[in-house]
Amino acid sequence: xxxxxxxxxxxxxxxxxxxxxxxxxxxxxxxxxxxxxxxxxxxxxxxxxxxxxxxxxxxxxxxxxxxxxxxxxxxxxxxxxxxxxxxxxxxxxxxxxxxxxxxxxxxxxxxxxxxxxxxxxxxxxxxxxxxxxxxx
Numbered sequence: 551x552x553x554x555x556x557x558x559x560x561x562x563x564x565x566x567x568x569x570x571x572x573x574x575x576x577x578x579x580x581x582x583x584x585x586x587x588x589x590x591x592x593x594x595x596x597x598x599x600x601x602x603x604x605x606x607x608x609x610x611x612x613x614x615x616x617x618x619x620x621x622x623x624x625x626x627x628x629x630x631x632x633x634x635x636x637x638x639x640x641x642x643x644x645x646x647x648x649x650x651x652x653x654x655x656x657x658x659x660x661x662x663x664x665x666x667x668x669x670x671x672x673x674x675x676x677x678x679x680x681x682x683x684x685x686x
Contacts, residue, residue, distance in 0.1 A: 551580070551588040551589065551590060551591075552588065552589045552590075552591075552593065552594075553586060553587065553588060553589075554568055554569065554587050554589070557589045557593055557594070557597075560594060561593075561594055561597040561598070563597050563601075568589075568597070571597075571600065572587065574610060574614070575614060576596070576600060576610065576613065576614055576617065577589065577593055577596055577597070578590070578593070579593075596617060599613075599616070599617065599620070600613055600617075603616060606640060607640075608636060612632065612633075612636055615629045615632060615633065616633060619633065641681070644681055645681065648678065648681055
Protein backbone atom coordinates (compact mmCIF):
# COMPACT_ATOMS: atom_id res chain seq x y z
CA UNK A 551 0.00 0.00 0.00
CA UNK A 552 1.16 3.50 -0.80
CA UNK A 553 0.62 6.78 0.96
CA UNK A 554 -0.17 9.65 -1.38
CA UNK A 555 3.42 10.94 -1.44
CA UNK A 556 4.79 7.51 -2.27
CA UNK A 557 2.20 6.99 -5.00
CA UNK A 558 3.02 10.42 -6.40
CA UNK A 559 6.72 9.64 -6.52
CA UNK A 560 6.21 6.18 -8.06
CA UNK A 561 3.73 7.39 -10.68
CA UNK A 562 5.24 10.83 -11.32
CA UNK A 563 1.75 12.29 -10.86
CA UNK A 564 1.38 15.21 -8.46
CA UNK A 565 -0.20 14.70 -5.03
CA UNK A 566 -2.73 17.37 -5.93
CA UNK A 567 -3.79 15.43 -9.04
CA UNK A 568 -4.00 12.16 -7.11
CA UNK A 569 -6.10 13.92 -4.48
CA UNK A 570 -8.43 15.25 -7.18
CA UNK A 571 -8.76 11.83 -8.84
CA UNK A 572 -9.61 10.36 -5.44
CA UNK A 573 -12.26 13.02 -4.77
CA UNK A 574 -14.00 12.40 -8.11
CA UNK A 575 -13.84 8.62 -7.75
CA UNK A 576 -11.17 7.72 -10.29
CA UNK A 577 -8.90 6.30 -7.60
CA UNK A 578 -9.85 4.30 -4.53
CA UNK A 579 -8.07 4.54 -1.22
CA UNK A 580 -8.40 3.23 2.30
CA UNK A 581 -8.28 5.59 5.26
CA UNK A 582 -6.28 4.87 8.38
CA UNK A 583 -7.46 5.77 11.89
CA UNK A 584 -5.27 8.91 11.49
CA UNK A 585 -7.18 9.71 8.28
CA UNK A 586 -4.16 9.02 6.06
CA UNK A 587 -4.99 7.76 2.60
CA UNK A 588 -3.49 4.45 1.57
CA UNK A 589 -3.61 3.37 -2.07
CA UNK A 590 -3.44 -0.23 -3.23
CA UNK A 591 -0.86 -1.43 -5.72
CA UNK A 592 -3.42 -1.27 -8.55
CA UNK A 593 -3.55 2.52 -8.18
CA UNK A 594 -0.31 2.69 -10.19
CA UNK A 595 -1.94 0.84 -13.07
CA UNK A 596 -5.03 3.05 -12.75
CA UNK A 597 -2.90 6.19 -12.99
CA UNK A 598 -1.17 4.83 -16.08
CA UNK A 599 -4.54 4.01 -17.64
CA UNK A 600 -5.83 7.50 -16.82
CA UNK A 601 -2.80 9.04 -18.52
CA UNK A 602 -3.25 6.88 -21.62
CA UNK A 603 -6.94 7.76 -21.82
CA UNK A 604 -6.17 11.46 -21.47
CA UNK A 605 -3.75 11.17 -24.38
CA UNK A 606 -6.74 9.90 -26.38
CA UNK A 607 -8.65 13.05 -25.36
CA UNK A 608 -11.11 11.17 -23.17
CA UNK A 609 -12.95 13.14 -20.51
CA UNK A 610 -12.51 12.21 -16.86
CA UNK A 611 -16.09 10.92 -16.87
CA UNK A 612 -15.31 8.64 -19.82
CA UNK A 613 -12.14 7.47 -18.08
CA UNK A 614 -14.11 6.70 -14.93
CA UNK A 615 -16.55 4.62 -17.00
CA UNK A 616 -13.67 2.75 -18.63
CA UNK A 617 -12.05 1.98 -15.27
CA UNK A 618 -15.42 0.80 -13.94
CA UNK A 619 -15.84 -1.59 -16.87
CA UNK A 620 -12.30 -2.90 -16.49
CA UNK A 621 -12.77 -3.63 -12.79
CA UNK A 622 -16.34 -4.88 -12.96
CA UNK A 623 -17.36 -8.51 -13.12
CA UNK A 624 -20.56 -7.49 -14.90
CA UNK A 625 -20.53 -5.11 -17.84
CA UNK A 626 -23.10 -2.33 -18.07
CA UNK A 627 -24.15 -2.27 -21.73
CA UNK A 628 -24.70 1.51 -21.72
CA UNK A 629 -21.16 2.18 -20.50
CA UNK A 630 -19.77 -0.26 -23.04
CA UNK A 631 -21.78 1.45 -25.77
CA UNK A 632 -20.29 4.82 -24.78
CA UNK A 633 -16.80 3.34 -25.06
CA UNK A 634 -17.54 1.90 -28.50
CA UNK A 635 -18.86 5.31 -29.60
CA UNK A 636 -15.69 6.97 -28.30
CA UNK A 637 -13.51 4.50 -30.21
CA UNK A 638 -15.61 5.02 -33.34
CA UNK A 639 -15.19 8.80 -33.04
CA UNK A 640 -11.43 8.43 -32.55
CA UNK A 641 -11.22 6.19 -35.62
CA UNK A 642 -13.15 8.77 -37.68
CA UNK A 643 -10.75 11.46 -36.49
CA UNK A 644 -7.72 9.31 -37.35
CA UNK A 645 -9.24 8.45 -40.72
CA UNK A 646 -9.52 12.16 -41.57
CA UNK A 647 -5.98 12.83 -40.38
CA UNK A 648 -4.62 9.91 -42.41
CA UNK A 649 -6.24 11.21 -45.57
CA UNK A 650 -4.78 14.66 -44.94
CA UNK A 651 -1.31 13.16 -44.47
CA UNK A 652 -1.66 11.01 -47.59
CA UNK A 653 -2.78 14.01 -49.61
CA UNK A 654 0.16 16.05 -48.34
CA UNK A 655 2.59 13.21 -49.08
CA UNK A 656 1.37 13.06 -52.69
CA UNK A 657 2.75 16.57 -53.17
CA UNK A 658 6.23 15.52 -52.03
CA UNK A 659 8.94 14.31 -54.34
CA UNK A 660 10.21 10.74 -54.06
CA UNK A 661 13.29 11.70 -52.02
CA UNK A 662 11.25 13.80 -49.58
CA UNK A 663 8.65 11.06 -49.24
CA UNK A 664 11.35 8.47 -48.47
CA UNK A 665 12.94 10.80 -45.93
CA UNK A 666 9.58 11.30 -44.21
CA UNK A 667 8.88 7.56 -44.11
CA UNK A 668 12.28 6.90 -42.51
CA UNK A 669 11.22 9.08 -39.58
CA UNK A 670 8.19 6.89 -38.89
CA UNK A 671 8.65 3.88 -36.63
CA UNK A 672 7.77 0.38 -37.93
CA UNK A 673 4.98 0.19 -35.33
CA UNK A 674 3.49 3.46 -36.56
CA UNK A 675 3.61 2.25 -40.16
CA UNK A 676 1.85 -0.98 -39.17
CA UNK A 677 -0.80 1.00 -37.31
CA UNK A 678 -1.15 3.35 -40.26
CA UNK A 679 -1.71 0.42 -42.64
CA UNK A 680 -4.19 -1.21 -40.26
CA UNK A 681 -6.17 2.02 -39.87
CA UNK A 682 -6.26 2.43 -43.64
CA UNK A 683 -7.74 -1.08 -43.99
CA UNK A 684 -10.42 -0.35 -41.35
CA UNK A 685 -11.21 3.13 -42.61
CA UNK A 686 -11.71 2.05 -46.19
